[in-house]
Amino acid sequence: AEQGGAAHAERLADVEHSHVDRWVVAEAVAAGASRALAKEPRFAALSANPFAAVAAHVGRDGDALSNGTTRTAGHVCAPLPLPTRTGLPVCVVGYFDTRADDSARAQGGVQLTAATGRADESARVDWNRALCANVAAAYAALLEVLPSLVGGGAARAYGYWPTAGELAQEELGELVLSPLYERLAELPLFLTLPRTLVEGDRGHH
Numbered sequence: 001a002e003q004g005g006a007a008h009a010e011r012l013a014d015v016e017h018s019h020v021d022r023w024v025v026a027e028a029v030a031a032g033a034s035r036a037l038a039k040e041p042r043f044a045a046l047s048a049n050p051f052a053a054v055a056a057h058v059g060r061d062g063d064a065l066s067n068g069t070t071r072t073a074g075h076v077c078a079p080l081p082l083p084t085r086t087g088l089p090v091c092v093v094g095y096f097d098t099r100a101d102d103s104a105r106a107q108g109g110v111q112l113t114a115a116t117g118r119a120d121e122s123a124r125v126d127w128n129r130a131l132c133a134n135v136a137a138a139y140a141a142l143l144e145v146l147p148s149l150v151g152g153g154a155a156r157a158y159g160y161w162p163t164a165g166e167l168a169q170e171e172l173g174e175l176v177l178s179p180l181y182e183r184l185a186e187l188p189l190f191l192t193l194p195r196t197l198v199e200g201d202r203g204h205h
Contacts, residue, residue: 022059024149026142028052032133032179042123052094052134054142056160064151074168076110084110087168088176089160090139094131097124112171132175139176140183147189157189 030038034050037043057073058064074085078096086092096110099120112132114125139162146157162180164173 019060020062021057023055024058024142024146025053025055026138026145028134028137028141030134031137032130034127034130034133037127037130043127046097048097048127049095050131050134052092052131052138054088054135054138055091055093056089056142056146057091058146058150064156078110082110085168086172087166088139088162088172089166090142090162092135094135096131097127099124110169112169112175129171129175132172133179136176136179136183139180140187143184143189144187 028051030050038048038050073089073091074087075091076082076084076086076096077091077093078098079093082098098110110128111121111124112128114121143157143161146160150156162177164177167173167177
């Protein structure tokens with residue numbers, strides 16, 4: 001009985017063990033079409049909030065994480081957590097319209113494509129797609145500061161960059177990845193290997 005009690009106490013200790021996690025969070029408000037939509041009567045009546053944020057889990061108990069592929073990555077909150085993942089290596093928080101119906105549930109809780117011609121569904125899709133502009137803007141801001149905040153610089157920060165092949169919803173490629181990489185193309189974030197210039201007949205190579 002004593003051995004059983006000791007084993008039970010050990011299991012409880014494991015369950016109750018706490019961690020100190022480090023996150024980097026970036027936010028965006030009223031990006032893209034979300035500002036104009038929030039002012040429209042159909043959304044103003046719902047107190048629609050054109051806000052979104054992304055969060056990168058970068059450390060636990062003082063140890064840096066090697067990349068963004070942790071068990072916490074990919075969650076989406078609206079603002080409470082939804083039981084699905086986006087496939088992104090960060091968590092996404094936004095005031096998405098998640099009023100439940102079969103179409104929304106089939107698309108993982110955040111509906112980005114209309115399945116019927118109903119006005120309520122059309123409004124939900126319009127809002128969720130517009131809110132993705134805030135996700136892209138916040139994500140770009142996050143990736144801009146990550147190299148200076150995580151050990152390993154730009155090379156390690158690449159673990160938090162998204163790829164199309166991991167997306168849970170194809171629409172996220174158009175709505176988040178494309179505008180995100182357009183923003184990143186203008187920033188000094190790309191790691192290049194050192195090169196030696198070799199003089200040739202027509203200049204340097």
